[in-house]
Amino acid sequence: MKVSQLLNPTLREVPAEAEVISHQLMLRAGFIRKAAAGIYTYLPLGLRVIKKIEQIVREEMDAKGGQEVMLPIVQPAELWKETGRWDVYGPEMFRLKDRHDREFCLGPTHEEVITDLVRSEVRSYKQLPLLLYQIQNKYRDERRPRFGLMRGREFIMKDLYSFDRDPEGSRESYRKMYEAYERIFTRCGLTFRAVEADAGAIGGTGGTHEFMVLAESGEAAVVFCPDCDYAANVEKAECLPHPDTDQDILAGRTGEVHTPNIKTIDQLADFLKINKSSLIKTLLYKGDDRFILVLVRGDREVNEIKVNNMLGPFLNLRMADPEEVREVFNCEHGFIGPVGLKDVYVAADLEVAEMKQGVCGANKKDYHLLGVACGKDFIPAKIADLRMVTPGEPCPKCQGRLQEARGIEVGQVFNLGTKYSQALQATYLDDTGKEKVCYMGCYGIGVSRTMAAAIEQNYDENGIIWPMPIAPYHCIIVPVSLKDENVVATAERLYEELKALGIETVYDDRDERPGVKFKDADLVGYPLRLTIGAKALAEGKVELYNRSTRQVELVEADRVCSLV
Numbered sequence: 278m279k280v281s282q283l284l285n286p287t288l289r290e291v292p293a294e295a296e297v298i299s300h301q302l303m304l305r306a307g308f309i310r311k312a313a314a315g316i317y318t319y320l321p322l323g324l325r326v327i328k329k330i331e332q333i334v335r336e337e338m339d340a341k342g343g344q345e346v347m348l349p350i351v352q353p354a355e356l357w358k359e360t361g362r363w364d365v366y367g368p369e370m371f372r373l374k375d376r377h378d379r380e381f382c383l384g385p386t387h388e389e390v391i392t393d394l395v396r397s398e399v400r401s402y403k404q405l406p407l408l409l410y411q412i413q414n415k416y417r418d419e420r421r422p423r424f425g426l427m428r429g430r431e432f433i434m435k436d437l438y439s440f441d442r443d444p445e446g447s448r449e450s451y452r453k454m455y456e457a458y459e460r461i462f463t464r465c466g467l468t469f470r471a472v473e474a475d476a477g478a479i480g481g482t483g484g485t486h487e488f489m490v491l492a493e494s495g496e497a498a499v500v501f502c503p504d505c506d507y508a509a510n511v512e513k514a515e516c517l518p519h520p521d522t523d524q525d526i527l528a529g530r531t532g533e534v535h536t537p538n539i540k541t542i543d544q545l546a547d548f549l550k551i552n553k554s555s556l557i558k559t560l561l562y563k564g565d566d567r568f569i570l571v572l573v574r575g576d577r578e579v580n581e582i583k584v585n586n587m588l589g590p591f592l593n594l595r596m597a598d599p600e601e602v603r604e605v606f607n608c609e610h611g612f613i614g615p616v617g618l619k620d621v622y623v624a625a626d627l628e629v630a631e632m633k634q635g636v637c638g639a640n641k642k643d644y645h646l647l648g649v650a651c652g653k654d655f656i657p658a659k660i661a662d663l664r665m666v667t668p669g670e671p672c673p674k675c676q677g678r679l680q681e682a683r684g685i686e687v688g689q690v691f692n693l694g695t696k697y698s699q700a701l702q703a704t705y706l707d708d709t710g711k712e713k714v715c716y717m718g719c720y721g722i723g724v725s726r727t728m729a730a731a732i733e734q735n736y737d738e739n740g741i742i743w744p745m746p747i748a749p750y751h752c753i754i755v756p757v758s759l760k761d762e763n764v765v766a767t768a769e770r771l772y773e774e775l776k777a778l779g780i781e782t783v784y785d786d787r788d789e790r791p792g793v794k795f796k797d798a799d800l801v802g803y804p805l806r807l808t809i810g811a812k813a814l815a816e817g818k819v820e821l822y823n824r825s826t827r828q829v830e831l832v833e834a835d836r837v838c839s840l841v
């Protein structure tokens with residue numbers, strides 16, 4: 278490709294709307310342009326990076342027996358009603374109607390659609406396990422689309438779904454995907470960690486890990502042990518009994534509270550209408566307005582069903598959208614937590630929430646839990662004495678000291694159990710002819726977010742430094758002067774030779790000063806630059822520049838192709 282022909286509009290200024298480095302550099306280097314908030318056009322170089330990442334993902338999925346399919350983006354509401362998620366997904370879902378007034382959504386994820394396919398097409402245990410995946414746009418009307426490709430409203434995801442005969446099979450699929458993810462992010466040249474995580478809205482009974490690219494700008498806080506393999510999202514980090522109490526801890530999880538007006542723990546306790554001492558541990562995110570709040574209880578007397586029903590919400594909380602909370606609770610703040618198939622709403626300020634007449638949870642139809650009483654069945658305000666593992670504390674697994682890092686969630690693997698297969702009746706006949714429900718897993722990678730994360734980890738003051746495997750091109754050839762025939766002839770010859778060798782090369786044939794060309798080349802982040810100048814060429818040499826090490830080597834023009 279000749280640069281004069283390439284649609285690569287670079288910018289010298291840092292665009293005001295871009296807060297994080299990957300967003301700034303992707304705009305400046307001419308990789309993306311914004312169409313609307315959280316919605317982007319990929320320019321030629323941007324798309325090449327996306328395709329490189331997709332190819333790595335595809336190869337690793339195929340290597341584990343994955344089969345590529347393409348599911349519809351426009352999904353019928355009926356399917357989502359079957360699992361109950363139509364009503365609980367909330368405002369993050371883009372919803373639309375056709376001319377006959379039938380309801381649809383733009384797929385934020387594809388559990389429903391894929392399970393529908395499998396329930397119609399899979400009959401026998403002989404067809405399992407089945408690993409199906411796609412690489413496609415996803416749509417989520419994020420509350421705060423920001424950071425460019427990092428949190429878009431239209432973004433590219435690889436999602437694989439596994440269908441197995443039994444929990445053992447499902448665990449094996451999980452293990453395969455975990456391995457594939459490690460290979461994928463390693464091949465992309467990224468520094469990452471897999472951390473234990475919280476199941477959130479996807480729910481399910483099995484485990485889940487998030488793959489975090491470590492970077493200062495990461496939205497997630499993780500703790501990890503330098504001495505063993507323990508690592509967790511702080512939202513999930515295991516809770517330890519408080520040293521001053523021997524109370525049994527049934528469980529502990531966290532939710533997030535977003536509010537700009539709360540800066541201290543006192544204000545938070547006041548806001549939640551609970552005793553400050555029951556807020557055992559809160560973390561204040563760096564420079565952010567977010568708290569992590571640990572909600573735990575330590576009462577063993579509660580029978581198990583009640584524990585599941587009542588603590589479920591506390592065990593798996595995520596912050597509900599304020600509008601939703603107002604609608605459901607008629608109050609300002611709340612969480613959502615899945616209980617079985619149906620999400621249940623929990624008011625953050627539980628003591629003041631609707632809990633009259635033995636009804637708890639909400640003032641909206643179908644969101645109530647009946648026959649329960651605050652104080653008898655659960656003690657929301659008496660959050661047990663507990664503290665969360667935090668940096669500097671001993672690791673829950675060994676004696677190491679935990680450290681903290683920031684991470685960008687580039688992927689997540691879930692062991693789903695039968696949550697969706699049960700609801701949609703995705704069953705098969707086992708070898709004795711008995712009907713059984715499939716065990717499922719789902720596995721996502723944010724392809725476009727991975728591109729952003731790669732930049733967050735690989736840049737300097739001059740621009741992007743692409744890891745070779747995902748670079749838009751491997752090499753750029755820069756002739757210093759277009760007036761020197763020898764320079765131009767050598768540059769053109771090398772361009773042809775490198776291309777013939779399969780080295781993806783661009784040729785900067787623009788009539789610009791060398792400084793301008795070098796600046797653009799550094800900004801775009803080509804891993805290698807070949808500079809052809811008259812002086813070195815007089816001795817038969819050209820300059821080979823390595824973007825990441827910044828090393829310049831004079832090499833013989835005739836030997837370049839064997840060196841690159």
Ligand code: ATP
Nearest residue numbers: 426427428429432434686687688689721722723726
């Ligand atoms: P987050 O916690 O950042 O909102 P998520 O947990 O909601 O992400 P998943 O449902 O686990 O996301 O989706 C799988 C992957 O898709 C994520 O690990 C992430 O890499 C990517 N992803 C999710 N939301 C977005 C988004 N708004 N923009 C870009 N990529 C996203």
Ligand code: MG
Nearest residue numbers: 369417419477
């Ligand atoms: Mg999300």
Ligand code: MG
Nearest residue numbers: 477487686689
């Ligand atoms: Mg997440």
Ligand code: MG
Nearest residue numbers: 487686688689
């Ligand atoms: Mg996730």
